[in-house]
Amino acid sequence: MIPQNFEYSAPSNLTEALALLAGGNAKVLAGGMSLIPLMKLRLAAPEHLVDLSRVPDLKAIREDAGSILIGAMATHYDIESSPLIRSKCPLLTEAALHIGDVQVRNMGTIGGSLAHADPAADYPASLLALEAQVKIASAKGERTVGMEEFLVDAMTTVLEAGEIVREVIVPVEASGTGVAYQKMVHPASGFAIVGTAVRLRRSGGKVAFVRAGITGLAGKAFRATAVEKLLVGTAGSAADIQKAAAAAADGIDANSDLHASAAYRRQMAKVYTARALMQALSRCA
């Protein structure tokens, strides 16, 4: 279907873009991989689109003071193919490789994906495990929020009218960390039915550090702190992993839809969490 009429602006700098968005009626167009289909189905009918693709510097991926800074308009392909990200925060490379298909990865952006906040998106699980931060910009200024705070609910973030995701800030990975992202893929959409991202380190024969994020299971991706606590301090045996992974869905109000019931999702969350923990442990130095 053809979208409803809308006004289109393609500002050439960020100040101009933010001024256009400050009006309140405009919607940001990033990669358009979620927004354009919604417009074509006429489920979304924004009056005004502000295309950020001509704003310079929003695509940059660089390192600064112990962090990797990723511009909001960096595509999933930019991220999966960035040597800097592969060497400094490899979990994000893995997350990007899992997104949708080649076409979506060529166009879709990290900022667009985060702002859209699909409950089954791939990035949030990894960004939670990475303890990343999101830099938000508006005509009034900038603010930075932690990934956990950024996600409010399904399709809902802390972004207010006139605000955009400007940059994602990921701490450089400590050496010896093993990372893994294990995802049960919905075959048609490529979205995660469930997906678990894990980072962990060993020290003196014991698991010394664990961070786990789970997507697809609930309204928003979340840090699986119960899993983390159960695994830290253990030897990381197969039994320890099973015991920790069994807590993956504890206290979670699981999603239920045509593709997977809540009970099935909870069970798969445990299975995929165990796989991610095992793979990450095998990759530890």
Next chain:
Amino acid sequence: MKVTGSFTLPVERKRAYELLQDPDVLARCMPGAETFTKIGPDEYEMKMKMVISAVQGLFAGKVRIADQKPPGQFRLLVEASGKVGFMKGDGVLSLVPANTSTGLSILASEGTDVRFEGEVQVGGTIASVGQRLLDNTAKIVIKKFFDKLTEIVGETEQPVGQLIP
């Protein structure tokens, strides 16, 4: 799609029941409600604008309250349709005094658990392409409703759990 859940309101059961039947309160709590007019006994007409992420839709519909058994139970029937699809809901709300007792008998424990159990049908474009997100959307709408109701209760009601002289 089945919808179940419960929320706790910080007022006693009789008051909670009254609030949930009050059209002014319902109008303020219904997310995105633009109009909410009485068209018959226990029957209301409403227009609402739903905005979830990039998706937004205008819906027009009816809300009916039936099978009232004050102060413990009533049935809520909702029907709405718009360009992007239609929605039909039928649920029973049960009000149970919440056990918020702190163990001290001099503390009043007057909260009320509102439990709901119902069936929601969604059709049209929104259901055929948004199936994956319907469950979450329903949860968000219900949560917003009770959050707002709790807020209204906080503005107008006496706090409970206070010391009884």
